[in-house]
Amino acid sequence: MEIKVVKDILGANEQIAQKNRQLFDGNKVFVANLMASPGAGKTSLILETIKRLKGKTKIGVIEGDISSTLDAEAISKEGVPVVQINTGGECHLDANMTSTALPSVPLKDIDLLLIENVGNLICPAEFTLGENIRVLISSIPEGDDKPFKYPLMFHEADAVLINKIDLLPYLKFDVAAFSKAIKGINQKAVIFPVSCTTGEGIDEWVSWLLEQIG
Amino acid sequence: MHELAITQSMLDLVLEQAAKADAKRVGKINLVLGEMTGVVGQCVQFYFDFLSKGTPAEKATLNFKVVPTTAKCLNCHREFKLGEFDWTCPHCKGNNIEIVGGKELFVESIEVE
Numbered sequence: 001m002e003i004k005v006v007k008d009i010l011g012a013n014e015q016i017a018q019k020n021r022q023l024f025d026g027n028k029v030f031v032a033n034l035m036a037s038p039g040a041g042k043t044s045l046i047l048e049t050i051k052r053l054k055g056k057t058k059i060g061v062i063e064g065d066i067s068s069t070l071d072a073e074a075i076s077k078e079g080v081p082v083v084q085i086n087t088g089g090e091c092h093l094d095a096n097m098t099s100t101a102l103p104s105v106p107l108k109d110i111d112l113l114l115i116e117n118v119g120n121l122i123c124p125a126e127f128t129l130g131e132n133i134r135v136l137i138s139s140i141p142e143g144d145d146k147p148f149k150y151p152l153m154f155h156e157a158d159a160v161l162i163n164k165i166d167l168l169p170y171l172k173f174d175v176a177a178f179s180k181a182i183k184g185i186n187q188k189a190v191i192f193p194v195s196c197t198t199g200e201g202i203d204e205w206v207s208w209l210l211e212q213i214g
Numbered sequence: 215m216h217e218l219a220i221t222q223s224m225l226d227l228v229l230e231q232a233a234k235a236d237a238k239r240v241g242k243i244n245l246v247l248g249e250m251t252g253v254v255g256q257c258v259q260f261y262f263d264f265l266s267k268g269t270p271a272e273k274a275t276l277n278f279k280v281v282p283t284t285a286k287c288l289n290c291h292r293e294f295k296l297g298e299f300d301w302t303c304p305h306c307k308g309n310n311i312e313i314v315g316g317k318e319l320f321v322e323s324i325e326v327e
Contacts, residue, residue: 003237003324005320009224009227011223013223094219122252126251127216148298152317184309
């Protein structure tokens, strides 16, 4: 006997993500899911964002890594509540892992939750966590062909940051071609060239983020 | 690597549907995989063989229907298959496209006994 199913395989993840979202909305917390390849500058961007929003917006952070608490330690030095999720091998965060971390996040006391996903340009694009926006951090050393290699990730992003632009004089990276490729597949994406080292472009990113929080 | 989580979700969904139908055994699972999801059928099969052991879906045949990444040109509204390093519309050379196929990831049907 054949049974018609036609059900999304990740439907279960989606349901938990919606529950997370209700919890976020109920606590008036705006959530950004930060995704990037390893070493693109996710933690550096979080640190720069925290520095600029100090005294303006109360931030919490969830750090997703396969192992270690290095990133969480760096962020807790800024006096921001941070929860580390070690996925123990899983290459992405999913809605369920996120929900189990939420009781440790002081949702009542924060306005903005930054979730640093596991460094990976493939799997995190598939799993929503209940976030309001998805932010992709790309960086100059990775090369300007990445939108073509990881189209789903670039297609899903609300904002794309091009980090490490201080390295542009030393590396071959065509910012215009890169931006054109992203805009071609994802017209809504907002693109910010930034450097977490020199601070260039970070203010523009932060004011955009504040606009989204409303 | 995301195939492990995806296969587990797929198996849960299949077993739930099979239980609803009071089925003793699942013989075949028809899956639809979009090319853009990067889900590799061979990996799904590997994890499935392991995860389904001792369940009614053990030894079920997995049938994959792969949907190519398809774009629709926002200028001339024609559809085309997305090239690897060129996302220009082959008809009007437009650069703005919308993805209309290739993100699928679902269980279409199952065959049970």
